[in-house]
Amino acid sequence: MATATITASSAPAAPKVKAPAIPLAQRFLRVTHLLFLVLLGVQFIPDHASVTEAHTSWLIGFAVIVEAFTLAITPLFKKKEGLNLFLDIIGFIYGFLILWTIFTAKTALLPAALFPPFGKILAQTAEDAPKILINIKSSVGIILQGFILALLAAVPLGLILGWNARLGGAATYLSKFFSSIPPIVYIPYGIALLPTFRSVSVFVIFLASFWPVFAGTMSGVLHVDSKILDSAKVLNVSKPTMLLNVILPASLNQIFLGCNQGLSVSFILLTSAEMIGARDGMGYYVKYYSDFGDYTRTIVGLLVIGIVVIGVTFLVNRLQNYLLRWKK
Amino acid sequence: MSAAVALQTVPKIEVKHLTVNYAEKNRMFTALRDVNFTVEEGEFVSVIGASGCGKSTLLSVLEGLYKQADGEITISGKPLDGTGKERGVVFQHYSLFPWMTTRKNIAFGIAQVRKDLTKKQRLELADTFLEKVGLGEFGNKYPSQLSGGMQQRAAIARALAMDTEILLMDEPFSAIDAKNRIVLQELLLKLWEGDGKEPRKSVVFVTHDIDEAILLSDKIVVLTAHPGTVAEIIPVPFARPRDRKTLVQTPEYAEFRSHLLHLFYNDIAERIGGEEVVL
Known part of the structure; x- marks a missing residue:
C-alpha cells in the first residue's frame, strides 16, 4: 500500500514553472x-x-x-x-x-496667475472639454492624413529603389540632401503653393514624414540578410512576391524606426505651425490663451498635447509589437 | 544506338569541367577546378571534404545562386540557368522566413510550385508534411520559437512538400548537436527511401561528416581543397534499407570508412607540408 502511494507520487505530471x-x-x-x-x-x-x-x-x-x-x-x-x-x-x-x-x-508662494492650483486646471479641462476635443481632432486628423500619405508613398518607393541597387545608390544621396532640410522652412513655400492652412499642414507633415520613412525603408531593404534572400531565390518567387512577402517583412523593423522618427517630427512641426497661423488645433489653443494671459488654459493645453502624443506613440508601439511578434 | 537507350543514359544532374574562380582583393582564387560528376535519377550523392574545399560553392552553383562558373552543367539534359522549380534547397541556416509560422512557411513554398491549390489546400498539405517530420503540434510557432533541429525539420518538410525532382542540401545538420543530428539523419533516410511506391528524389548532400555521408549516400564525391578538385568518386556498397547500428558494426564499414578518412588526412597532410595549415 505504502509502496503504491510512493510510486504514484513519484511520477507526477510535469510541474509548471511559475514566477513566484x-x-x-x-x-x-x-x-x-x-x-x-x-x-x-x-x-x-x-x-x-x-x-x-x-x-x-x-x-x-x-x-x-x-x-x-x-x-x-x-x-x-x-x-x-x-x-x-x-x-x-x-x-x-x-x-x-x-x-x-x-x-x-x-501658501500662494508661487504667483497665482502663472501657477494656478491643480484643481483649477482640472476644472478648466472639464469646462473646455468639447473645445479641446475639436482641437485634438483637428491636430490628429492633419497628422494622420499627412503621415499616411507619406507612408503610402515612401514605403513602396523605398522598397523598389532599395531593391534596385543602382537607383538605390543615387536615391540614398538625394534623400540625405532633402531630409537635411528642416521641414519647417517649407511652410512659407507651402503657403504660396496651397490654398488653406490645413492643406499646407498636410503638405509639410507629408514632407517631414516622407524622408525618415523612405530612408528607413531603403536601409531596411539594403540590410536584409543575404541568406534570407537566397532562401527566397531558390523558391523561385516572383518579383512582386519577393518585394511584398520577403523584403517588406524583413525590412519592417527599420521602417518602424523611420515611422517613429517621422511622427515625432510631425507633432513638433504641426504644433509650431498651429501657433503661427491656425484657427484650430492644440498649438493654436495654447498660443491663443497665453496671448490673453490665461495660463490655466495654457497649462491645460500643454498637458493635453503630452497625453495625445503619448497616446499616439503607444498605439504605434502596439502595432509595431504586433507586426514584429515573430522576433525573439 | 536506339532512342530509348539514349534517354536512359541522361543523368539527372551532370557536372562537366566545372571551374570557379573568385576575385578576392585583386587576387584570383580558384575555389573549384575541373570538377566532374553525375547524379542519376533517384540517386543520393554526398559531397564531402574539409572546410575550404569548395563544397558549398559547388552547391550554390547547382542552386543557381552562383552564376560566374565555367564548365557545363545540365539538369535532365538541359543546361542549368539560374534557380529552378525542379530543385528544392535546404540550407544550414535560415531556410525558413522568420516572420511566417512553420505551416505558413511550408504553405508559402508549396504556393511557388502549385498554383492550382487553394490557400486552404496548401495549408492542409503543409500540415501533413509537418506531421511527417514530427512537428504536427508546432505549425503555429514561429521559427525563433523552435530549436535548431526543429527548424531543420521544418525546412526539410518544406522542401519535400514542394515535391521537387531534386533536393540540394547544404550541410543541413552541421549546426545540430550530435544526438539530434543522428535523429535527423534517420528521419531524412526514412523519408527519402519512402515506401517504394513513389520514385526517390535525386539528392546532392554536402557534409563534412564521413559517417553521415556513408549512412545516407549511394555515391560519395570526395573533394580536396586548394583548389577544390575531385579526389575520388566512391559508390557506397551497403544495401538499403540501412540501419545505422548494424551497419557500423560490420568490418566492411570500418574498412570503407578508413579509406575515406585516408583521403581526408592525405589532403590535410599535404597542406601542412605546403603553405597553409588547417586543422
Whole structure:
C-alpha cells in the first residue's frame, strides 16, 4: 500500500514553472498609497487668503480616481519589476501634486496667475472639454492624413529603389540632401503653393514624414540578410512576391524606426505651425490663451498635447509589437 | 544506338569541367577546378571534404545562386540557368522566413510550385508534411520559437512538400548537436527511401561528416581543397534499407570508412607540408 502511494507520487505530471507570486503585503503596502493619503490630508489645510478658485474637490476627485485605478490594476501585475515601475510613476504624480498644492493653493508662494492650483486646471479641462476635443481632432486628423500619405508613398518607393541597387545608390544621396532640410522652412513655400492652412499642414507633415520613412525603408531593404534572400531565390518567387512577402517583412523593423522618427517630427512641426497661423488645433489653443494671459488654459493645453502624443506613440508601439511578434 | 537507350543514359544532374574562380582583393582564387560528376535519377550523392574545399560553392552553383562558373552543367539534359522549380534547397541556416509560422512557411513554398491549390489546400498539405517530420503540434510557432533541429525539420518538410525532382542540401545538420543530428539523419533516410511506391528524389548532400555521408549516400564525391578538385568518386556498397547500428558494426564499414578518412588526412597532410595549415 505504502509502496503504491510512493510510486504514484513519484511520477507526477510535469510541474509548471511559475514566477513566484508577489505577497499581498508587497503588493498593497506601498509608499505610493501613503503619498495618496498625504495628498488627501494636505487638502484639509485651509486655503491661503488670496486664493479664490482652488477647486479642491476636483483635485480630490482626480486623486481618488487615480488611486482606485491603481488599486484595481495592482493585482494584475505578474512581475515585481513591472509593479514597482508602475507604483513609482503614480508615486511621482502624487508627490508632484502635494508640492503643487502646498506652493499654490495653501501658501500662494508661487504667483497665482502663472501657477494656478491643480484643481483649477482640472476644472478648466472639464469646462473646455468639447473645445479641446475639436482641437485634438483637428491636430490628429492633419497628422494622420499627412503621415499616411507619406507612408503610402515612401514605403513602396523605398522598397523598389532599395531593391534596385543602382537607383538605390543615387536615391540614398538625394534623400540625405532633402531630409537635411528642416521641414519647417517649407511652410512659407507651402503657403504660396496651397490654398488653406490645413492643406499646407498636410503638405509639410507629408514632407517631414516622407524622408525618415523612405530612408528607413531603403536601409531596411539594403540590410536584409543575404541568406534570407537566397532562401527566397531558390523558391523561385516572383518579383512582386519577393518585394511584398520577403523584403517588406524583413525590412519592417527599420521602417518602424523611420515611422517613429517621422511622427515625432510631425507633432513638433504641426504644433509650431498651429501657433503661427491656425484657427484650430492644440498649438493654436495654447498660443491663443497665453496671448490673453490665461495660463490655466495654457497649462491645460500643454498637458493635453503630452497625453495625445503619448497616446499616439503607444498605439504605434502596439502595432509595431504586433507586426514584429515573430522576433525573439 | 536506339532512342530509348539514349534517354536512359541522361543523368539527372551532370557536372562537366566545372571551374570557379573568385576575385578576392585583386587576387584570383580558384575555389573549384575541373570538377566532374553525375547524379542519376533517384540517386543520393554526398559531397564531402574539409572546410575550404569548395563544397558549398559547388552547391550554390547547382542552386543557381552562383552564376560566374565555367564548365557545363545540365539538369535532365538541359543546361542549368539560374534557380529552378525542379530543385528544392535546404540550407544550414535560415531556410525558413522568420516572420511566417512553420505551416505558413511550408504553405508559402508549396504556393511557388502549385498554383492550382487553394490557400486552404496548401495549408492542409503543409500540415501533413509537418506531421511527417514530427512537428504536427508546432505549425503555429514561429521559427525563433523552435530549436535548431526543429527548424531543420521544418525546412526539410518544406522542401519535400514542394515535391521537387531534386533536393540540394547544404550541410543541413552541421549546426545540430550530435544526438539530434543522428535523429535527423534517420528521419531524412526514412523519408527519402519512402515506401517504394513513389520514385526517390535525386539528392546532392554536402557534409563534412564521413559517417553521415556513408549512412545516407549511394555515391560519395570526395573533394580536396586548394583548389577544390575531385579526389575520388566512391559508390557506397551497403544495401538499403540501412540501419545505422548494424551497419557500423560490420568490418566492411570500418574498412570503407578508413579509406575515406585516408583521403581526408592525405589532403590535410599535404597542406601542412605546403603553405597553409588547417586543422
